Amino acid sequence: MAMMVRQRATRTRRTTTTALLAAALAASLAAGCTTSDGPRDDGRGREQSPAPNESGNRQAQGSVLAVKIDNVRAARPHMGLNEADIVYVEQVEAGLSRLMAVYAQKLPKTIGPVRSARESDLELLGQFDRPTLAFSGAQSKLMPLIDKAPLEAEPPGKASDAYFRSPYRRSPHNLYLRPGRLMPSAPGTKALTTGFRFGAAPGGGKAETSRTVRYPAARHTFTWSASQNRWLVAMDGTAATTTDGKQVTASTVVVQYVKVRQSAFHDFLGNYTPYTETVGSGKASVLRNGRAYDDVRWKRPKAADGTTFTTRDGKPMNFQRGQVWVVLAKAP
Known part of the structure; x- marks a missing residue:
């Protein structure tokens, strides 16, 4: 009996400690804790910030x-x-x-x-x-x-x-x-000069309840919620939330298939950075209102241009109003 009492007390202390840490984290983030004002990205001096520019326009x-x-x-x-x-x-x-x-x-x-x-x-x-x-x-x-x-x-x-x-x-x-x-x-x-168009959904598409996009070591899943009229976002198999406990959602999800090649840069472990090409043209899948439009084309002729999305008949692919997620996936 004494052992059971001690175990319950230990669990109570752990629960209380976890709650206090979560509250302290939220409070520190909201207040803007200033324990350090500079980047310490990998601790090996591999990532640098440019020198301060007093004449820079930060407005x-x-x-x-x-x-x-x-x-x-x-x-x-x-x-x-x-x-x-x-x-x-x-x-x-x-x-x-x-x-x-x-x-x-x-x-x-x-x-x-x-x-x-x-x-x-x-x-x-x-x-x-x-x-x-x-x-x-x-x-x-x-x-x-x-x-x-x-x-x-x-x-x-x-x-x-x-x-x-x-x-x-x-x-x-x-x-x-x-x-x-x-x-x-x-x-x-x-x-927002991206070229995105918002409006009524086009005809066609197919009913879709979930779509997963995979990278070699990561995956993103979007599950349709009719009650919220949104796609619920999950990352690596876990529902994505913010620090205030709210679910991360998207009104429109665009899976944009692009060329991904090796760049000239790599990290301190020797892993080369992928270069994702977003100028050009290719295929895309657009998820909105619980439907998937898989025969969409994207086009961006120059780097200064926005990206347009069109349906098979050449008409603009309208997005649902609200937050848009664009998942840049390697073209097959």
């Missing part, structure tokens, strides 16, 4: 905010993801995935965890008018390309007051962004 009115977000298991649950207008999913080293969230209509208080940029991000962001890119750093050889790209780069080395590290997560999965310190307000829908 960026009229441009979207794009944030590179960590997406390994240790980085979840995310913060600020549900407020994004577009979420891009891209393959990175070792077959894992990373997210790029794009904000135009609303800026949440906190976004993250924030991670490093990749070369193909520059091509992807070319469809926006000088976007602001928030990221934790990049390989030293990539930084000159970022500096020359038509965007406003805002890593911690340039905007240290906009970032903080939470003591309740391990580095490098604990860097968060306070977007209000980069931009005075959300730029609005006019900044």
